[in-house]
Amino acid sequence: GENVEQHPSTLSVQEGDSAVIKCTYSDSASNYFPWYKQELGKRPQLIIDIRSNVGEKKDQRIAVTLNKTAKHFSLHITETQPEDSAVYFCAASSDSWGKLQFGAGTQVVVTP
């Protein structure tokens, strides 16, 4: 089955700096890669996703890149703000039902 690894587990950045989180996956058939943001005690919220036929996608301060050959994808957050502090999860799906395999998560702390 699919295995998703995520690094780093914690990331501290100064407000205004960029944050990068990296994930690798094992199943070459995976074709959908979402990123979720989860605040303490809350539901995961989709912040951006990318499909395997696209190499990069950007939405304001957030971007995701995908390297199918290397089987890794990354989340980039620019101009970080304190409200970006949360746990971020990457995930991958190769299942026709949309079953997701999640990475272990990255605790991002943005200090003013």
Added chain:
Amino acid sequence: GAVVSQHPSRVICKSGTSVKIECRSLDFQATTMFWYRQFPKKSLMLMATSNEGSKATYEQGVEKDKFLINHASLTLSTLTVTSAHPEDSSFYICSATQGGSYNEQFFGPGTRLTVL
């Protein structure tokens, strides 16, 4: 956007009792619903995949007789934790997908289960 509700949000029960958690898609028909378990400061662990009108598909290591899943309609799935024990205490989250070419999962707000 698509909205998924979950009820109850928090439940405390005695050891040996059963607890039912409901997951509803409020404004769309969910062909598939998923049930996750999340321990503190840990990732989401998929427990089972539930398709309307079919038996749920459980992940390896998840006891199907312990965690009963019913997906009676395109808007409702239930998870029943039977004969709950303290080790079943956790945050349970459901998600739902509309199917088709987009696989985006919409998550419920989660249920905090505490078994005394």
